[in-house]
Amino acid sequence: MTGVYARLGDDGCFDWASAGHHPPIWMHADGKIEPMERSSIGLPLATMPDEKYASVHWKLKVGDRILLFTDGLVEARNRAGDVFGRDRLEGTVRDHRNDSPATFVDNLLSQAGDHLAGTEFEDDFTILAIERVD
Numbered sequence: 593m594t595g596v597y598a599r600l601g602d603d604g605c606f607d608w609a610s611a612g613h614h615p616p617i618w619m620h621a622d623g624k625i626e627p628m629e630r631s632s633i634g635l636p637l638a639t640m641p642d643e644k645y646a647s648v649h650w651k652l653k654v655g656d657r658i659l660l661f662t663d664g665l666v667e668a669r670n671r672a673g674d675v676f677g678r679d680r681l682e683g684t685v686r687d688h689r690n691d692s693p694a695t696f697v698d699n700l701l702s703q704a705g706d707h708l709a710g711t712e713f714e715d716d717f718t719i720l721a722i723e724r725v726d
Contacts, residue, residue, distance in 0.1 A: 593637045597645075598660060604652040604724050609645040612636030614663055614678070619685050621655025628678075652724040657693070659685055664717030668704055676707050693721035 594612035599605075608616060610633045618626035634645040652658070661681070668676040684703050688696045697719050704713075 594663070595637050596660065598658075600658075600722065604654075604656075606650045606652055606658060606722075607647050608650075609647045610634060611643075611645060612639075614661060614666060615648075617659040617661075617682060617685055618650055618652075619657045619659070619689060621653060623686055623689050625682050625685065626650070654724055654726060656724050657685070657689070658722040660718075660720040660722075662716070662718045664713055664715035665700075665704060665719060667715065668708060668713050668717070669711070670707050670709055671711055674707075676704055680707070693723050697721050 594610075596608060596610050596613040596616070598608040598616070601607075606618075612633065612635055615629050615633060620626070629648050632646045632648045635643050650658075659681075666676055666678050666681055680703075681700075684700050685696075688699050691699060700719060
C-alpha cells in the first residue's frame with residue numbers, strides 16, 4: 593500500500609513525504625512545473641519495518657498550486673493500453689492553470705474520461721487540488 597503525508601501551513605509551507613506514492617505536482621503561478629522529486633519517494637508502507645521517509649519542503653507563493661493524486665489516475669489505460677500518464681497530467685495542469693481548483697478537477701476528470709473512451713477505470717483514484725490565495 594502506498595501513502596503520502598502532506599502538511600500545508602498558513603505561511604504557504606507545504607511539506608510532504610511519500611511511501612511509494614506519486615509525488616505531488618507543484619505548479620508555480622507563472623505556469624512552470626517544479627521537477628518531480630523521485631529521490632524522495634520511499635518504499636510502500638510496511639515493506640521494510642525500519643524504513644525512514646524523507647520529507648520534502650516547498651514554499652508556495654500566492655497563485656502556486658499543488659495537485660495530489662493517486663496512481664489510479666495516471667495509470668488509467670484506454671482500449672489501446674495507453675496510460676493517461678504523468679506527462680498528460682502535467683499538460684492538463686498547465687492548460688487549465690487559470691481555472692478554479694474545482695473547475696480544474698472537473699476538466700481533469702473529463703480529460704481522463706476522454707482518454708478512457710468508454711472503458712472503465714481499473715483502480716480507484718483520488719484528486720486533491722490546492723491553490724495558495726494569500
